[in-house]
Amino acid sequence: MERTQALSTLVGGVxxxxxxxxxxxxxxxxxARTGQGDPEEWLERSAAASAQAGGLVRQLLRxxxxxxxxxxxVRLADVVSETVxxxxxxxxxxxxxxxxxxxxxxxxxxxxxxxxxxxxNLVVNARDAVLxxxxxxxxxxxxAVGSYAPLIVVSLGCDTDAPxxxxxxVRDNGVGIAPxxxxxxxxxxxxxxxxxxxxxLGLATVHSIxxxxxxxxxxxxxxxxxxxFCVRLPLAVSRAPLSPAPAVAGDRARHGRVLVVDDEDAVxxxxxxxxxxAGMDASYALDGIEAVRQCREQFFDAILLDLNMPRPDGEETxxxxxxxxxxxxxxxxxxxxxxxxxxxxxxxxxxxxxYTAGDxxxxxxxxxxxxxxx
Numbered sequence: 001m002e003r004t005q006a007l008s009t010l011v012g013g014v015x016x017x018x019x020x021x022x023x024x025x026x027x028x029x030x031x032a033r034t035g036q037g038d039p040e041e042w043l044e045r046s047a048a049a050s051a052q053a054g055g056l057v058r059q060l061l062r063x064x065x066x067x068x069x070x071x072x073x074v075r076l077a078d079v080v081s082e083t084v085x086x087x088x089x090x091x092x093x094x095x096x097x098x099x100x101x102x103x104x105x106x107x108x109x110x111x112x113x114x115x116x117x118x119x120x121n122l123v124v125n126a127r128d129a130v131l132x133x134x135x136x137x138x139x140x141x142x143x144a145v146g147s148y149a150p151l152i153v154v155s156l157g158c159d160t161d162a163p164x165x166x167x168x169x170v171r172d173n174g175v176g177i178a179p180x181x182x183x184x185x186x187x188x189x190x191x192x193x194x195x196x197x198x199x200x201l202g203l204a205t206v207h208s209i210x211x212x213x214x215x216x217x218x219x220x221x222x223x224x225x226x227x228x229f230c231v232r233l234p235l236a237v238s239r240a241p242l243s244p245a246p247a248v249a250g251d252r253a254r255h256g257r258v259l260v261v262d263d264e265d266a267v268x269x270x271x272x273x274x275x276x277x278a279g280m281d282a283s284y285a286l287d288g289i290e291a292v293r294q295c296r297e298q299f300f301d302a303i304l305l306d307l308n309m310p311r312p313d314g315e316e317t318x319x320x321x322x323x324x325x326x327x328x329x330x331x332x333x334x335x336x337x338x339x340x341x342x343x344x345x346x347x348x349x350x351x352x353x354x355y356t357a358g359d360x361x362x363x364x365x366x367x368x369x370x371x372x373x374x
Contacts, residue, residue: 017089024049054354057335073236074115076106076166080156083119091127094134095150102157106166109236114209119154121202122170122229126152129174129227150174164235165215171228177221185219206231256301256368260284261291261317262333263309267353271304271333274357275364288317295325302367304351304360307334307342318346329367333360 028046032039080101088097108115130150152172159165177185184190186207206229210217214234221227258280260271268284275282285291288309295303303321307314318330332343335353343350351363 018053021049021053025053050354051356054335054352071109071111073107074110074112076108076110076115076168076233077101077156079112079115080119080154080168083116084123084154087120087123087127091152092131092134092150095127095130095152097123097152097154100153100155100157102155104158104166105235106156107236108166108213108233110213110233114213118206118209118231119168119170121206122168122231123152123154125202125229126170126172126174126227129172129176132175133173159232165232166235168231168233169228171226173226176223176226177219178223182219182221186217255279255281256364257281257299258283258364259291259294259300259303261288261303261309262306263287263311264306267306271360274360277357278361280364287311288314288320291317292320292324295321295328300325300328301371302364303328303330304333304364305330307332307336307339315342315346318348327371329371331363331367 025046028042028049031037032042032046081099084097084099091097130152133148134150150173152170155169155171157167159167181190185203188204190204207217210231210233215232217229217231219227219229258275260268260275260282261284262268262271263286265286268286272282272284283294285294289311291303291305294300303325305314305318305321309317312320314332314334318332321328321330329349330346331349331351332339332346333351333353333355340350340352349363349367351359355363
């Protein structure tokens with residue numbers, strides 16, 4: 001429940017940022033099309049805003065993903081940066097959130113979704129503490145709150161007391177926690193907030209997750225000065241390998257025949273144009289039935305397949321394509337939640353939407369080259 005409430009708050013704030021990005025994209029395209037100013041500049045601004053919007057969507061999808069027990073090598077620095085960015089979209093404009101991620105290894109063996117929840121709950125808790133102090137402060141005629149400067153500092157770095165651990169600190173200058181209750185803040189259902197401001201599960205959830213990951217969480221606070229929560233987690237003994245560099249494309253990859261399968265006509269035509277511009281022989285199908293028909297009639301070096309299709313869906317289409325073209329490499333292209341897991345389970349490639357032209361071409365090159373090398 002606590003996670004759902006926090007996510008709802010985040011969605012409201014991110015919607016504001018997302019609409020701002022859409023304004024930059026549509027406005028930039030209009031200015032480039034009408035020749036006002038430098039068209040290249042406006043197109044670059046639109047492309048940058050599009051990339052930011054895609055990042056926001058991916059972050060929200062991660063937060064909404066159901067929890068699993070699977071552990072993986074996770075860069076805690078990435079989790080902290082992305083989560084703070086999301087929460088930052090929801091805070092009062094009078095409040096400052098400062099991020100201080102120190103250089104160095106922050107890879108832990110963890111459930112990424114649960115780590116996101118830990119960071120989110122701690123930052124939201126700090127936000128509420130600062131807001132409580134803001135509400136108790138007196139504004140002047142101009143709306144300024146005396147000399148009080150609301151501040152949350154989120155830092156990540158090595159633990160000097162335990163070299164094989166990383167430490168996350170979330171510090172605020174809010175109302176603070178009274179000494180008689182500070183030892184109870186991690187108890188389930190205990191809260192110092194009003195009945196409409198939390199269930200008392202946020203910090204209890206943090207404590208539970210951190211302990212399950214072999215770490216510890218502590219708190220230090222003084223009434224009227226704020227609080228600092230400290231999370232220590234053990235570094236991963238072995239880290240996940242970095243993604244290999246894209247293969248250099250040979251003649252077959254650079255001039256391969258590729259089928260783009262997507263029920264959105266604009267998306268299918270975009271993929272077609274990108275691949276054609278790269279020198280490949282591309283065609284497209286708007287549903288799985290047409291895709292299977294084309295694969296029966298001609299050979300393809302690679303197939304790009306969307307998952308969200310109505311006739312039939314992407315997974316059923318993949319099954320049918322493998323029946324008629326079992327040796328043709330397939331790349332799932334999707335922005336759907338869990339699509340990468342579907343691709344991994346099926347043993348096929350994956351590229352996330354939205355993608356750049358370079359991302360798409362490199363993925364196709366890599367798939368064809370890997371298949372050719374077998």
